[in-house]
Amino acid sequence: MSISSGLSANEVPALVVSSQDDPNVLERAAAEDYSLHIVPLSWRSSRLSVSMAWFGLMSAMFWVVVGSTVTLAVGTIDTLIGIALSAVSYGAINSVVSRYAAKTGTSVSLFSRALFGRAGSAFAAALFGVTITYYVVAEGAIVASALHAYLPALPIALCALIVVVYQAPLAMRGVSTWLDKINGVLLPLYLIGLVGSVVWAIVRYGYSNDWLTYEPEGAADLGVPGWWFAYTVYMGVWVVTMMAWDFARFGRPEDAKFNGRVTFGTPFYVMTLLVNAVVGIFLAHTIEIEGALSEESAILGIVSLMGFWGLLWVVVSQTRVNSGNFYLASTNVQNFFARAFNLTLPRVFWLGVVAVVVYVMMLTNVLTWILQALSYQGVIIVSWVAIALTHILVASRGIFPHVPPAEFRPGRVPSINPAGVFAWGASSLVGIMMVAFRGASGAVWAPPVSCVLAAGLYGIALRYSKPSWFTLDRPFDPRDEVADPWESRVQCHRCGDSYIAYEMDRDPSAGHQAICLACASNAPSFLRAAELEAAAHRPV
Template sequence: MSTLDRSLDPLHVSYADDPRVVKEAATEDYTTHVVPLSWRSSKKSLSMSWYSLVSGMFYLVTAATLAAVVGTVDTLIGIVLACVAFGALGYIFSGYAAKTGLTVALISQRLFGASGSIVAPLILAATSIYYAVFESSMIAHAFSASIGGLDIRVWYAIAVVMNLPLVMGGIRRWMDKYNAALLPVYWGGLILVIILAATRMDTSAWLAHTPQQAASLAAPGWLYAFFIYLGVLVLMMFTMDFARFGKPRDTKINGIATFGPVFYVFVYLANGLIGIFIAYAAGLAGGISSTAIVDFIVTLLGGWGLFLVWVTQARINTANFYVASTNMEALWTRLFRTRLPRVWAVLLCGAITYVFMLTDVLSYLLVALAWQGAFIASWVSIMLVHIIFSAGGDKNDLPEFRPGRLARFTLGAWVWIGSSVLGALFYQFGGAFGATWSTPLTFALGALLYAAAFKAQSRAALLRRANDPRDEVEDIWEARIRCHACDHSYIAVEMDRDPSQTGQPAICTACAGLSKEYLAACRNEHLSGGIAAADPARQPVQGLR
C-alpha cells in the first residue's frame, strides 16, 4: 500500500458483503458492478444457466438450411470447424471474464473509452432482443397452429410474457434451476422425434444428401457453412456476461465444458445433426423454414410436440432476455444518467420484443443482424487481441475500467467503428462475395488494426490520476469500501476516489458513471498532471479525447 494522503477522507472498509447489496443482487446480479468472489456460481449452477442456449430452433434450422444449400457433408465440416473456433474463443473469453468479473459494458470502457463504449451494450441488447423475437415467434406460431382460438397478436403476447418472470431473479436465483429441470426434456423430446421419424419415414440417405442444384457461392461449400456459423460471434459477448460469475478456480473446467468445446459440440454439432435429420425426414429439402420444422414436430408428437417446442424456446429465451435486460440497464444508465432497476429493464425488453413481433420483422431482421454482426465480429477480434496483448493488465493484473481513469474516446473506438462500418458496407454492396466474406474479413481487419494501434491505445487510454483506493487496502477482492454517493459497500476493485468532493471520498463504478461532476474533476486532474484540483468546477476540461 502507498503512503496515505492526510488530506483524504478515510475509507470506510469492511470485509463482509453489505446486506443491502446482497439483497439488490438477487435481481440486479451486479449488472453495473464487478461481480465479487462471494457472488460467484458453482460449476453446476453456471453450466445449467449457460446451457439454456443449447436449445433453440435457430440451430436446427441453420444446419438444415445449409444442408439444403451445400449438402450434408460440407455442412458438417463447417460445423466441426465452428466447434473448434468457438470452443477456443469460449475458453479464452470465459477465463478472462472469470478473472475480471466484468460485463461487456464495463470491459468495453477499457477498449473504447468511457463514452466510446456506449455502443457495445446497445449492440448486444438489440441483438439479444432480435433473437428473442425469433424464438418467441416460433412458440406463438406453434400455439396458434395447435390450439387456435386467439388472434396471433395475443399468442405473441403470451409467448413473451411467459418468459419474463423466469429472468427477473438472475442467474443464481432461478435460471439455473429452471433450465436444469428442462434440459432432459429438451434432449429426450428430440430423441423421441428422431426415433419416430426414423420408424415412419425413409431416412437412409440423409447423411449423403446433396443439393439438387449447386448454388452459386463465393466460397467452397464447407467454408461457406463455417462462415455462416461465424456470424453468430455474439455468443462471445454472451459468454462474457455469463462467465463473469465463474469462480477463478473453476476456470479450466468452465472453459472446456461450460463455455468451450463441449458446449459447442452440443449446440452446433448435435443440434445440427438433429436439424438436418428432421428436415430430411419431413421432406423439407427444398423449403426449409423454422415454422415448417415446428409444424413437423407438433404433427409427429401431438400435444407433447407442442410442449417440446415450448421448452425449446422458453429455455433459450431466458438467456436472450437476461442478456438483453442487463445490457439495457447498462445502456439506460449511461444514456440518461439514472438507474433503471433490472426488473423494469426486463419489462422494457419484453415490450420492445412484442412491438417487433407485430411488425414484418423478417423483412429487416436479417439485414439488421448482418450490420450488427459486423460490429460484433470486430468487437470480438479487438477483445481477443486485447486479452493476448495485455496479459498483465493495467494495474493489479486487471484492465482499467473505472470511468474516471479512462479517456472519453480511445483509438480503439475508431478502430472498432471504422472496421465495423467497412464490414457492413462490404456485406451490403459486395454482392455474393461480400455477403459470404464480410464477417471473417471484418474480424481480421479489426484484429490487425487494433494490434497495430495497441501501444498508442494503451498510452492514451489511461488518465493520470492519484489517490487510488486499491492502494489503501490489503486485498482488493475481499475489502469492501463504502460509496459516498449511494452509501453501499462494494469491493475495492471497482472503487475510486471522487476528486469533485472535498476529501475525495470513495465512489463506486456505477455512481461514478452517473456523476458529471466526478468525470469532469477526474479529467481536470489528468490535465493538471495527476494532481487533484482544489476546485474542479472552476477548471473546465478542454480538448481531452
C-alpha cells in the same frame, strides 16, 4: 504530494471498510445481479450452477432453424463441415474470454471501457442489448409459430403475446438465484425431447440417408466452397462470445480452467451447434409436411409429428434459452441507458421495455430474414470479438507494457480510446459495405475480413498508442489502501452502500471520499473533476 489536490495520502478521508457483504446490496443483487457493478467473489457460482445457467443456450431452436436454413443453400455435408469448424472456433475463443471474465468480474459493457473508453463502451452495451433482443424475438417467434401450428384457431398475434407474457417474467431474477435452477430442471426434458423426436420420426417414416446427401436444386453460385459459406454464417452468431462473457463473470476463479475447457469450451458447442443442426436437418428432410422446405420446416414438422408433445418440447427448449436471452437483453439495455443518459432504473423496468419491443417485433415474419440479419450485425460483433481477443493477448502477455489489462472505472479511463474506436469503426464499416454492395460474395467474405482487419488495426494502434488512451493517471486509488481489494468492502459516499474495493474510486469533487462504480458512472461532476485531476497530475 498530489499536484492536483495539494493533499498528501494521509490527509484524504479514511475509507469506511468492512469485511462482509452489505445486506442492502445483497437484497438488490437477487434481481440486479450486480449488473452495474463488478461481481464479488462471494457472489460467484459453482461449476454446476454456471453450467446449468449457460446450458440454456444449448436448447435454442434457433440452432435447429439456422442449420436447416444453411442446408437449403449449400447442402447437408458442407453445412456440417462448416458447423464442425465453427464449434472448434467457438470453443477456442470462448475459452479465452470466459477465463478473463472470471478473473476480472467485468461485464461486456464494463470491459469495453478498456477497449473504447467510456463513450465507446455505451455503444457496445447498446449493440449487445439490441442484438440479444433480436434473438429473443427469433426464439419467441419459433414458439409462437409452433403454438399456431398446433392451435390454428389462435391468431399468430395472440400466440406471440402468450409467449412474451410467460417468458419475460422468468428473467426477473439473476443467474445464480434462478436461471441456473430453472434450466437445470428443464434440461432433462429438453434432452428427452431431442432424442424422442428423432426416434419418433424414424418409427413413423423409417430411416433414409437422403437427409445426409441432400443437395439443393439450382443452388446459387456463391463463389466459395459451401463449407466456407456455412462457417461464415455461423461467424454472424459470434454474439455468443458476448453472451459467454456475461455468464462467465459469475464463475469462481478457481473454476476458470474447467469452465473454459468444458462449460464454455468446444464440447459445449459440439452439442449446441452440431448436434442441434443434425437433428434439425434430419427432421426437416424426414417428416412429411405440406409445401417446400423452408426455414420453419423442422419446427412445423416436430409439431406435425409429435402433436402436443412436440409443442411441449419446443416450449421447454425455448423457455430455457429465452429466460437467459431476456436476462442479457435487459441487463445491457439497462447499462446503455445508465451510461449514455444517466438514467438508472431497476433492471426489471428494462425487462418490461424489452418485452414490449419483442412483442412488436414478433408481429413481423422474423424467421424469413435470419441470414440477412446475421450478415449485417455479424460484422460488428466479429470486429468486437477480434479486438477483445487482441487486447487480452497483448495485456496478459505484457507485449506492450503501457496497455493495462482492463481498467474500467469511469474516473480512470478516458471518454474515448482512439485505438479501439478507430479499429472497431473502420473494420465494421468495411464489413457492412461489403454486405450491402458486394452481393452474395460480399456477405460471405465480410465477417472474416472484418475480423482480420479489426485485429490488425487494433494491434497496430496499440503499438503506437499512448498510456493516456487507456487510463487517466490519478492519485489516491482505494485498491492500494486495503489489504485485499477483492475482499474488502468500501462504503460509497453517494449511495451509502458498500462494494468491493476493486471497483471503488475516490471522488475529487467531494473531498476525495470513496465512490462506487455505478455512482461514479452517473455523476458528471465526478467525471469532470477526475479528468481535471488527471490533467493536473500529469508529469510536466
